[in-house]
Structure formats: C-alpha cells, structure tokens
Amino acid sequence: MTNALVDLLAQRDWLLLDGATGTNLFEMGLMSGDAPELWNVDQPEKIRALHRSFVEAGSDVILTNSFGGSRYRLKLHHAEDRVFELNKRAAELAREVADEAGRKVIVAGSVGPTGEILEPVGSLSHADAVAAFEEQIAGLIAGGADVIWGETISSEEELRALAEAAAKQQAPLCATLSFDTAGRTMMGLTSRHYAEIAPGLAQRPIAIGANCGTGASDLLRTVLGITDASPDALVIAKANAGIPKYVDGHIHYDGTPELMADYACLARDAGARLIGGCCGTKPEHLRAMRAALEGHAAGARPSLDEIRAKLGDFSSASDGTEAGDEAGGEGRRRRRRG
Numbered sequence: 382m383t384n385a386l387v388d389l390l391a392q393r394d395w396l397l398l399d400g401a402t403g404t405n406l407f408e409m410g411l412m413s414g415d416a417p418e419l420w421n422v423d424q425p426e427k428i429r430a431l432h433r434s435f436v437e438a439g440s441d442v443i444l445t446n447s448f449g450g451s452r453y454r455l456k457l458h459h460a461e462d463r464v465f466e467l468n469k470r471a472a473e474l475a476r477e478v479a480d481e482a483g484r485k486v487i488v489a490g491s492v493g494p495t496g497e498i499l500e501p502v503g504s505l506s507h508a509d510a511v512a513a514f515e516e517q518i519a520g521l522i523a524g525g526a527d528v529i530w531g532e533t534i535s536s537e538e539e540l541r542a543l544a545e546a547a548a549k550q551q552a553p554l555c556a557t558l559s560f561d562t563a564g565r566t567m568m569g570l571t572s573r574h575y576a577e578i579a580p581g582l583a584q585r586p587i588a589i590g591a592n593c594g595t596g597a598s599d600l601l602r603t604v605l606g607i608t609d610a611s612p613d614a615l616v617i618a619k620a621n622a623g624i625p626k627y628v629d630g631h632i633h634y635d636g637t638p639e640l641m642a643d644y645a646c647l648a649r650d651a652g653a654r655l656i657g658g659c660c661g662t663k664p665e666h667l668r669a670m671r672a673a674l675e676g677h678a679a680g681a682r683p684s685l686d687e688i689r690a691k692l693g694d695f696s697s698a699s700d701g702t703e704a705g706d707e708a709g710g711e712g713r714r715r716r717r718r719g
C-alpha cells in the first residue's frame with residue numbers, strides 16, 4: 382500500500398508528531414464538558430491556529446481534532462447525527478495547514494475510543510462498533526486525512542473493531558493504546574500482547590505504539606516492551622508532558638521542554654520512530670524535542686535505570702511483561718536487540 386506516511390518514513394529516520402489537542406484547546410477557551418469537535422465548525426480559526434502552532438514547532442505529523450468524533454461520544458452533545466460533517470471538517474482544517482507548510486506534513490485522522498464497553502464485558506456489539514468507526518473514518522478520509530490514527534484505545538475488542546472498520550474503508554491505519562494502569566491498558570493489555578496481535582489485525586497498522594498513559598518513563602517502558610516483542614515494528618511514542626497535577630482548580634502537566642527533549646531521544650534509542658507528546662505537550666516542548674532529535678546521535682537501547690534516572694520513577698514496579706507475568710509467559714523467549 383502506498384501512503385504519504387510510509388513514503389515519508391522511507392526518507393527519514395524519525396518523524397516528530399504533534400502535541401496535545403485537549404489541554405491546548407482548554408487554554409484557548411474550550412470549557413470542560415464542551416465537545417472539542419464542535420469547534421471544527423464553530424471556531425475553525427482556533428483549530429487551524431493549534432495545528433499551525435505544531436507545524437511551526439516542527440511537527441511532521443498532525444492529528445485532526447476528532448478524537449471524540451464517534452456517534453457515541455457526540456451523542457453526549459446531541460451531535461450524533463453530525464459524525465461525517467464534523468470529522469470531514471476536522472480533516473479539512475488539518476489538511477489546509479499541512480498543505481501550506483512548505484514541507485511534507487502528514488494529516489492523521491484521530492479516532493479515540495467510543496466510550497462504550499464492547500461485548501462480552503459491555504453492551505456495545507462488535508458490529509455496532511465497526512459501523513461507528515466506519516462512519517468516522519469515512520468523514521476523515523473525505524476531508525483529506527492521509528492515515529487513520531487510533532488513540533488511547535484500551536480494549537482488544539475495540540482495537541479489533543477499529544481495524545476492521547479501517548479495512549472496510551480501505552484506510553491506512555496507525556494505532557496507539559494507552560497503558561495507564563500499572564503499565565497495562567485499563568482493560569489489562571500489555572505492550573507485549575499488543576505487539577503480538579497487531580500484525581494479525583483486519584487492517585495491519587503501519588505503526589503501533591502508546592500514547593497518553595502515565596508519565597514519560599512509563600511510556601518508554603511500554604516502547605521497550607513493544608520493540609522487544611516486535612523488533613521490526615514501526616513504533617509510536619506519544620507521552621504526556623510529565624505527570625498531571627491538580628493546581629488551582631485545573632490540571633497542570635509538570636514536564637519541562639528539557640524533560641521532553643530527553644524523553645524524545647530516549648524514545649528514539651528505544652526504537653520509536655514516530656515521536657511526539659500527548660496531554661500537556663505544547664509547541665515549546667515540541668521545539669525542544671525537534672532540536673534534540675536533530676542533534677541526537679543514535680544511542681544504545683536505554684535500560685530502565687537510565688530512563689528512571691533521566692525522567693523520573695515508574696508508576697509501578699512491573700508492567701506485566703516480565704517473564705512469568707502473563708499467562709503462558711513461561712515458554713516465551715525474550716528477544717533483545719543490540
């Protein structure tokens with residue numbers, strides 16, 4: 382499959398992704414409880430400004446403002462009948478900014494979880510989840526997205542539904558999970574498990590990885606888990622800018638640009654080639670990350686101790702990938718590169 386993202390990855394050692402959508406939009410006046418996706422129509426200049434701030438900071442890939450653009454999420458804002466319109470507009474706004482950049486910038490169509498729990502644990506059927514993702518993907522592709530970008534997924538059922546929807550829409554896919562619960566996703570998936578099932582998904586992702594979660598240290602441990610299990614995978618690292626802290630009534634991320642620059646270089650050494658920031662990541666962080674990556678000589682795969690020393694401690698002692706942690710883990714061979 383020929384694709385703008387694949388083409389760019391063939392020319393470059395790493396690509397810089399963008400920063401936070403939600404936390405930056407809050408700073409631009411979005412109120413807690415509002416649907417960011419409505420701004421694609423109501424406040425398009427602010428969405429363009431957000432994309433432009435990332436491109437100017439050096440992002441090679443920008444994510445559309447469509448994370449909550451499924452009918453289930455939009456229903457909370459009585460906009461469930463506007464899925465195609467809001468997603469198409471999201472992609473069009475990012476496309477405009479990407480195309481005026483003067484260099485190649487990839488538009489990735491963000492798709493977050495539906496917010497519903499899929500069968501058998503929950504009540505959303507596989508067929509309904511696939512249909513919802515298809516509707517969202519169709520809008521994003523119609524608006525000019527180069528690739529569909531699943532984010533913050535935590536259940537295998539939802540990941541499979543997303544991949545099936547992408548396959549049905551013949552849309553190239555990348556997908557990141559959020560490993561926010563002691564190194565596993567909320568629904569219990571480990572980095573190793575994701576690496577193992579990814580190649581068999583209905584639409585094989587171009588790149589797999591992690592976004593959001595806890596801090597940058599945890600996210601790099603996840604990257605090590607993925608690259609350990611699947612050394613040839615193209616891997617995405619999109620960590621929060623530090624740990625969220627509640628300060629004066631709002632959430633503040635304490636990660637400095639210097640910390641995120643260290644994280645970016647460690648992510649590259651850990652095997653990630655698509656590197657960006659999630660919640661709390663501002664253009665100033667991205668500028669520091671870009672400069673650091675450009676000046677970075679490839680280093681050895683970092684140890685957990687090195688990550689801890691540079692970025693701070695992990696949120697849990699284990700992330701579930703150590704020998705014997707997983708059912709059937711006994712017979713697993715640990716593969717290491719380098």
Ligand SMILES: [Zn+2]
Pocket residue numbers: 592593594621659660
């Ligand atoms: Zn995040």
